[in-house]
Amino acid sequence: MENKSPYLPKIVKIKKVKQETEDIKTFTLDYKPIFKPGQFFEIGINGIGEAPFTAASASKKHFQASIKRTGKLTEAIHQLKAGDKLTIRGPYGNSFPIEKIKGKNMLFIGGGIGLPPLHSLIRTVLENRGRYGKITVFYGARDEAQIVSREELKNIWPKMKNFRVVVCVDFKKNKGEWPHNVGLVTGIMEKELKHPFTRNKNTIVFVCGPPIMIKAVIQKLLEHCFKEENIILTLERLMKCGFGKCGHCNVGEKYICLDGPVFSYKEIKEFEEEF
Amino acid sequence: MDKINKNDLLKLLTSLKDKNKLIAPVKAEKDIVFDYVNDVKDIVLDFTNTVKPAKEFFIPQREDILEFNNGKIKAIFSDEKRVFFGIRPCDLKGLCVMDPTFREGIEDPHYLEKRKNTVIIALACTTLCDENAFCESAKAGPVADGCFDLQLIPLGKNEYFVENGSKAGADIIDKNKQLFKKADKSDIKKMEDTKNKKINKKKVDLDLFLEKLKGRFNNKAYWKEASLTCLRCGACNYLCPSCFCNNMVDNTKKRYRCWDSCMFRGFTRQAANLIPRDELYTRFRQRLYHKYKWHKERYGVHMCTGCGRCVTYCPGLIPYIDIINEVSNSNGE
Numbered sequence: 001m002e003n004k005s006p007y008l009p010k011i012v013k014i015k016k017v018k019q020e021t022e023d024i025k026t027f028t029l030d031y032k033p034i035f036k037p038g039q040f041f042e043i044g045i046n047g048i049g050e051a052p053f054t055a056a057s058a059s060k061k062h063f064q065a066s067i068k069r070t071g072k073l074t075e076a077i078h079q080l081k082a083g084d085k086l087t088i089r090g091p092y093g094n095s096f097p098i099e100k101i102k103g104k105n106m107l108f109i110g111g112g113i114g115l116p117p118l119h120s121l122i123r124t125v126l127e128n129r130g131r132y133g134k135i136t137v138f139y140g141a142r143d144e145a146q147i148v149s150r151e152e153l154k155n156i157w158p159k160m161k162n163f164r165v166v167v168c169v170d171f172k173k174n175k176g177e178w179p180h181n182v183g184l185v186t187g188i189m190e191k192e193l194k195h196p197f198t199r200n201k202n203t204i205v206f207v208c209g210p211p212i213m214i215k216a217v218i219q220k221l222l223e224h225c226f227k228e229e230n231i232i233l234t235l236e237r238l239m240k241c242g243f244g245k246c247g248h249c250n251v252g253e254k255y256i257c258l259d260g261p262v263f264s265y266k267e268i269k270e271f272e273e274e275f
Numbered sequence: 276m277d278k279i280n281k282n283d284l285l286k287l288l289t290s291l292k293d294k295n296k297l298i299a300p301v302k303a304e305k306d307i308v309f310d311y312v313n314d315v316k317d318i319v320l321d322f323t324n325t326v327k328p329a330k331e332f333f334i335p336q337r338e339d340i341l342e343f344n345n346g347k348i349k350a351i352f353s354d355e356k357r358v359f360f361g362i363r364p365c366d367l368k369g370l371c372v373m374d375p376t377f378r379e380g381i382e383d384p385h386y387l388e389k390r391k392n393t394v395i396i397a398l399a400c401t402t403l404c405d406e407n408a409f410c411e412s413a414k415a416g417p418v419a420d421g422c423f424d425l426q427l428i429p430l431g432k433n434e435y436f437v438e439n440g441s442k443a444g445a446d447i448i449d450k451n452k453q454l455f456k457k458a459d460k461s462d463i464k465k466m467e468d469t470k471n472k473k474i475n476k477k478k479v480d481l482d483l484f485l486e487k488l489k490g491r492f493n494n495k496a497y498w499k500e501a502s503l504t505c506l507r508c509g510a511c512n513y514l515c516p517s518c519f520c521n522n523m524v525d526n527t528k529k530r531y532r533c534w535d536s537c538m539f540r541g542f543t544r545q546a547a548n549l550i551p552r553d554e555l556y557t558r559f560r561q562r563l564y565h566k567y568k569w570h571k572e573r574y575g576v577h578m579c580t581g582c583g584r585c586v587t588y589c590p591g592l593i594p595y596i597d598i599i600n601e602v603s604n605s606n607g608e
Contacts, residue, residue: 005350007340007382007523007530040499046343047527051546069546085346147293211549238545243381247520248535251570259381273493273602275551 006243009044009087015062016082020148024113025078026056031063033091037098037120038234038262041065041090042242048076050087052239054117054261058124059132063088066116066148085157092242093261096121096232101204105133109217110139111185111209115148115205117234118208126160136164136198140185140213143171144178154178164197171194185209201225208234218265228266235261235275236266251275277437278430283454285315290451295394298332300325309361317358323404324582329366330373330517332359333389333533336513340385340523341530351529352385357393362423363404364416365582367397369516371422375574376519382599385532394443397423401469404582405597407423409477413581418470424533428466430458436466436566477596481567481577483603488568490545490607495556501598502559504591509536511562511595517578563598 016028033041035055043065044050051073057064069078072111080086098121106125108118115137125132137157141147147167158165168181168188192198205226207217214233222230237249237256249256250275254263268275279287288297292315292582301310307322309329342349377383400410400417410416419426424444427435436458439445446456449523458466491497512518513534520542522535535542537560543552552558570578586595 004384005340006383007353007385008348008350011346011348026528046341046346046348047525049525049530068546074546098413106568211551238543240521241383244379244382245377245386245519246522246535247376247537247565248522250565250569252564253572254344270301270492274557 007089007241009042009050009089011087012063014080014084014086016081020066020150021146023078024066024146024148025069026066026116026148027077027086028057029063029086029088031088032060033063033088035091036095037124038095039086039091039093040115040241040257040261041092042241043067043077044087045073045076045080046087049073050089050240052092052236052242052257052261054120054234055091056116058120058127061123064119066113066119068113072210090242093257094135094259096206096262097204098124098199101125102131103133105200105203106135107198107199107203108115108135108137108183109139109189109205109207109209110137111213111217112142112146113148114207114209114213115139118206118221119149121153121206122157132198134162134164135160136166136192136203138166138168138185138188138192140168140170140188140209143169144180145179163242164195166192184216185213185229186220189217189220189224193220195214201227202230204230204232206234208233211236215272226263228269229264231265233263233265233268235263237261276344276461277455278458279318279427279437279463281433281435284320284427284435285318285450287447287454288315288358288360289320291394291447295356295358298357298359298393301492305540309359309449310411314522320361322361323400323402324363324365326514326584326588328369328514328584329359329362330369330516330583332357332393333370333531334373334386334519334521336384337531337533338530339529339531343528345531346488352387355392358546359491360396361398361423361558362395363400363582364397364419365408365410365413365580366516367395367419367422368413368415368580369582370580372517372557372570372574372576372580373519375381375576376570379574394424394447394608395422395549397426398427398468399428400474401429401472403474403476406476406585407583407586408475408581409479410581411473411475412477412479413481413577413579413580417472417474419584429467430462434462436462437555438466441573449559476583477583479581479599481579481599484599485568485571485577487602487605487607488564492560493606494565494608496558498560501593502556504593505555505559506591507538507540507555507558508590509538510588512536512538512591514584514588516582517566537565561593567599
């Protein structure tokens with residue numbers, strides 16, 4: 001009976017910790033779970049608690065999650081070093097519509113810590129590059145110091161075939177090493193959505209970021225005639241259990257943990273006020 | 276078909292107590308509450324309903340789930356076999372409507388094991404328990420139509436008609452045959468009369484309410500006014516026989532589950548202190564929509580059994596029944 005509890009997590013060792021920005025670290029675990037891109041895990045520390053995090057790695061690879069220091073649990077996780085232990089249970093939730101996007105062009109729009117959850121899908125797509133169309137990534141951070149996945153954004157992705165990356169920062173403090181745009185993501189969208197590489201109304205768009213950004217991005221996409229069902233969001237919500245028992249993530253007749261966290265805008269637009 | 280008298284019922288409960296823990300209604304100062312019983316003489320048989328619903332024996336207000344010990348983690352379960360006597364139809368239905376939540380997808384054995392290990396002997400109602408009860412409209416009472424192992428339907432003061440609802444119920448009758456008598460035609464008629472008798476003073480139409488809720492969601496002004504006297508105390512959730520929302524909290528030794536309330540501001544608090552339902556009216560609206568619309572759309576049952584406790588004990592005197600009727604009779608906007 002004791003091992004039957006779905007709340008019982010695995011205890012796993014941290015393999016590597018990478019400082020992404022001042023308050024974001026990427027943790028690589030000595031654990032290779034099988035899951036679909038977009039699914040999430042409950043990561044925790046005994047005696048402190050658990051919270052949901054989307055995997056940034058691909059299935060069957062060493063599990064990775066980028067974690068921003070923002071509260072009690074993440075503060076404690078940030079204290080951990082390689083060799084220390086974390087608890088993890090999952091995967092939970094649905095996944096990105098990997099079948100639906102075969103042969104299609106993709107546009108990823110991430111804000112701040114909202115890029116890592118899209119990573120898992122980008123990595124999965126890159127594993128079978130031939131099956132998919134062009135990839136564009138728009139990424140916005142508060143300032144240059146806040147940019148995550150620097151290596152990918154700067155050196156890896158832009159050098160790939162059929163892959164276009166546009167990075168912008170809200171504020172530019174100094175000259176910096178990045179030749180990026182200044183302004184909000186929605187600002188660059190106005191210009192960049194017209195770019196011949198990205199411009200295609202059948203493109204599937206994946207959006208992840210803070211709610212205020214998501215709302216503005218959706219508005220912009222609709223103005224540019226993207227279809228509601230082609231705007232795919234991965235949503236954040238307080239989740240205690242991760243599998244539909246605690247009631248916290250109930251929105252409409254849906255539970256974000258069971259029916260999401262991935263939704264098309266069409267599916268959730270009725271409850272836009274709830275996010 | 277069987278019946279049992281009061282004395283034999285107490286004998287039956289005494290014998291069931293040998294192999295099981297017995298939960299039954301007892302006196303606690305001025306109130307009647309459910310509790311574990313050692314002596315069947317403490318059991319109260321003439322009560323209307325308990326202040327607190329029966330759910331706390333299945334999803335306790337606080338329940339240890341995991342235990343931490345030197346870096347190891349162990350799940351905590353109780354395999355206690357129990358007999359729950361005296362649960363009223365509204366509280367029973369409360370369990371039935373939360374069952375699908377705990378069954379869907381990954382099952383929750385911490386709840387389901389307790390359900391499985393508990394034999395339920397329900398007690399049907401013959402008198403009004405609360406001015407605000409609308410169990411008839413919620414199709415929960417005053418007599419239960421399922422979900423029990425045995426149901427006792429009063430036949431006058433000293434006798435009960437015994438309705439069997441499961442194999443466990445049949446076994447109890449079988450093993451204690453000497454305590455049961457055959458019900459005759461007049462008993463059956465009395466039982467049927469009780470089933471047909473209407474005792475509620477309040478009436479609602481939950482299907483119509485659901486229908487009319489569709490267009491009401493974005494009527495901010497309405498929800499703001501309706502929630503004006505809400506004190507965010509969560510009594511409506513805690514006293515509800517079907518509210519199940521729960522929180523997980525750690526201390527250094529254990530991870531425990533405790534009741535939560537969608538009326539609390541922190542209920543949706545996520546990273547970086549972002550609170551999607553920061554405004555009270557959105558939380559007030561959530562409770563009603565979750566109960567009367569979304570749970571029904573997902574699981575086919577309303578998450579309300581018409582016990583009336585949320586109206587009776589609301590310190591802000593929020594007239595939930597009037598709200599239901601008002602929205603039901605509106606043009607749906």
